[in-house]
Amino acid sequence: MYDSIIIGAGMSGLAAGIRAAYYDQKVCVLERHYTIGGLNSFYRLRGRNYDVGLHAVTNFTPPGAKKGPFARLLRQLRMKWDDFGLSPQLMSSISFPGVELQFDNNIDLLRSEVAKEFPAQIDHFDRLISSLLDYDDLEQKHFEISTRERLQEIITDPLLVEMILCPIMWYGNPREKDMDWGQFCIMFRSLFLEGFARPFDGVRLILKKLVRKFRDLGGELKLRTGVSQIKIDHGRAVGVVLDSGEELTGKNILSSAGAVETFKLCETDEDVHAHTTGQLSFVEAISTLDTYPRELGHNKTIVFYNDSEKFHWERPTEDFCDVRTGVVCTPNNYCYDEKDGELPDGIMRVTALADYERWRNTNQDNYQAEKTKWFEAVQASAARFVPDYRSHVIDTDMFTPHTIHRFTWHENGAVYGATRKWLDGTTAINNLFLCGTDQGFVGIIGSIVSGISMANQHLLARS
Amino acid sequence: MTPAEIRAAIIEILETIAPDEDLSNLDDAKEFRDQMELDSMDFLDIVMELRKRYRVQVPEEDYANLVSMQSTVSYLEPKMADLPAE
Numbered sequence A: 001m002y003d004s005i006i007i008g009a010g011m012s013g014l015a016a017g018i019r020a021a022y023y024d025q026k027v028c029v030l031e032r033h034y035t036i037g038g039l040n041s042f043y044r045l046r047g048r049n050y051d052v053g054l055h056a057v058t059n060f061t062p063p064g065a066k067k068g069p070f071a072r073l074l075r076q077l078r079m080k081w082d083d084f085g086l087s088p089q090l091m092s093s094i095s096f097p098g099v100e101l102q103f104d105n106n107i108d109l110l111r112s113e114v115a116k117e118f119p120a121q122i123d124h125f126d127r128l129i130s131s132l133l134d135y136d137d138l139e140q141k142h143f144e145i146s147t148r149e150r151l152q153e154i155i156t157d158p159l160l161v162e163m164i165l166c167p168i169m170w171y172g173n174p175r176e177k178d179m180d181w182g183q184f185c186i187m188f189r190s191l192f193l194e195g196f197a198r199p200f201d202g203v204r205l206i207l208k209k210l211v212r213k214f215r216d217l218g219g220e221l222k223l224r225t226g227v228s229q230i231k232i233d234h235g236r237a238v239g240v241v242l243d244s245g246e247e248l249t250g251k252n253i254l255s256s257a258g259a260v261e262t263f264k265l266c267e268t269d270e271d272v273h274a275h276t277t278g279q280l281s282f283v284e285a286i287s288t289l290d291t292y293p294r295e296l297g298h299n300k301t302i303v304f305y306n307d308s309e310k311f312h313w314e315r316p317t318e319d320f321c322d323v324r325t326g327v328v329c330t331p332n333n334y335c336y337d338e339k340d341g342e343l344p345d346g347i348m349r350v351t352a353l354a355d356y357e358r359w360r361n362t363n364q365d366n367y368q369a370e371k372t373k374w375f376e377a378v379q380a381s382a383a384r385f386v387p388d389y390r391s392h393v394i395d396t397d398m399f400t401p402h403t404i405h406r407f408t409w410h411e412n413g414a415v416y417g418a419t420r421k422w423l424d425g426t427t428a429i430n431n432l433f434l435c436g437t438d439q440g441f442v443g444i445i446g447s448i449v450s451g452i453s454m455a456n457q458h459l460l461a462r463s
Numbered sequence B: 001m002t003p004a005e006i007r008a009a010i011i012e013i014l015e016t017i018a019p020d021e022d023l024s025n026l027d028d029a030k031e032f033r034d035q036m037e038l039d040s041m042d043f044l045d046i047v048m049e050l051r052k053r054y055r056v057q058v059p060e061e062d063y064a065n066l067v068s069m070q071s072t073v074s075y076l077e078p079k080m081a082d083l084p085a086e
């Protein structure tokens, strides 16, 4: 009998496991995939290391900072700032036709860019910053206010509204078109008031530290161990049935599989939450270059681009992908420590919106053909906003919404999960809880914080 | 344990919770919260460590005594006086 059973060995599940293990619980983390990491895992292909999702670790605060999610999670996981090995970004931009806003980890740069490009809006921009909700003020009722309405009240130039929304929606909006105000505030803080960084060795460094900590504390991690059912008896979860048919019993269950995904495991008759399933998924075109991007004149860390004045944040309905907007990430362009040196290769990663259904339903041959076609289209779109690197590509990889679903089992391959969030982590079943993406915090740091706080509130308080 | 030993024990616990923190300048009269930004979850961790390491129970209604080093040591003194020094 476990004190806590945790479903999923992504960032949130591992962090939750560490908390439970600190409190001497008998705890296991169950993961269906053969490896850890979930939406932010890593792999090796043709002799090169790849990260699944890592563009930037958001919420970056420098050593010594005591406030903010990153400082908080270090204390709760008893880790040192150095354990994450983070190096800050060089500089990023939001690029629209004819206008660009640059930003880095100090809000002053973005402020001066807004003052330069939108002189009439700078006071409004300052007002926006002072009206953001704090991480601690997030309650369901403020959370779901319309961000577009709220922004239009404060910022009177529609182009600036779209330019602010573009990076923020890209890095954490599960809803189409509009965004929850609570989610907007979290993301604005994590991108612009805190910042971007990356470990030289990629996400594997963070994941390996989390797993080691969990195991050293006596936690059990079981890979290739999918949960096919959560057993409910008289309104209580009593345990799980594994894909192998084996059963495990536990006092509390915490799931990072997603809300709809978790409710489906309960096999209750009502599928009440199906309409909240997220619709937004991505393709990512990863190119290895024969040179470093800076040799081509590219010195930015992340470029969020959009090719018209209006930013469209929707699932593509007409085709496999929508390449009007995208994100270009250049892992080389961080201020790495001198002792680390350079990454072995120049890398450009470009993300675009994609339609899960089309990628899912096409046959095997056509899937490859579409991948090749859209790889080109995504790169061509990005080449309008960053130096054209296409003649320098020596190796490529691409994942689609189908890939995301296949390795994480998230419905629709929806990277930011369901369109509503369960901020307190509770469900209709009183000892079954949610953490991670569908609790409300996304991203690497966000999901770790989610795992910690849900474990604290629901697993530890009851032991 | 003497008050000085209890203080050293608390410092050790704080060091595990916040490995980056420089505790040499800790002001015993000032609240932990203001000096180290500890939140309620961190206090729960202090309580847990006291239980694990010294079998000292701190009931929830007494958490308010743990605000500063001074108040923590005087609160723990009667509970830990009989424990042998480490």
Ligand SMILES: Cc1cc2nc3c(=O)[nH]c(=O)nc-3n(C[C@H](O)[C@H](O)[C@H](O)COP(=O)(O)OP(=O)(O)OC[C@H]3O[C@@H](n4cnc5c(N)ncnc54)[C@H](O)[C@@H]3O)c2cc1C
Pocket (backbone or CB within 6 Å): A007, A008, A009, A010, A011, A012, A013, A030, A031, A032, A033, A036, A037, A038, A039, A040, A052, A053, A054, A055, A056, A057, A058, A225, A226, A227, A228, A256, A257, A261, A282, A284, A404, A407, A408, A409, A410, A415, A435, A436, A437, A438, A442, A443, A444, A445, A447
């Ligand atoms: C392309 C891409 C780029 C990204 N870029 C960034 C970035 O630059 N910066 C950033 O901060 N974040 C980024 N993210 C987001 C970040 O990766 C996620 O928000 C975070 O990893 C979510 O963690 P989680 O623990 O909530 O969920 P997950 O990582 O999805 O964890 C859930 C786990 O549960 C497992 N699981 C599901 N069902 C079952 C079952 N039935 N039984 C057992 N196990 C199960 C899954 O396999 C998975 O491992 C990116 C994501 C993607 C996909």
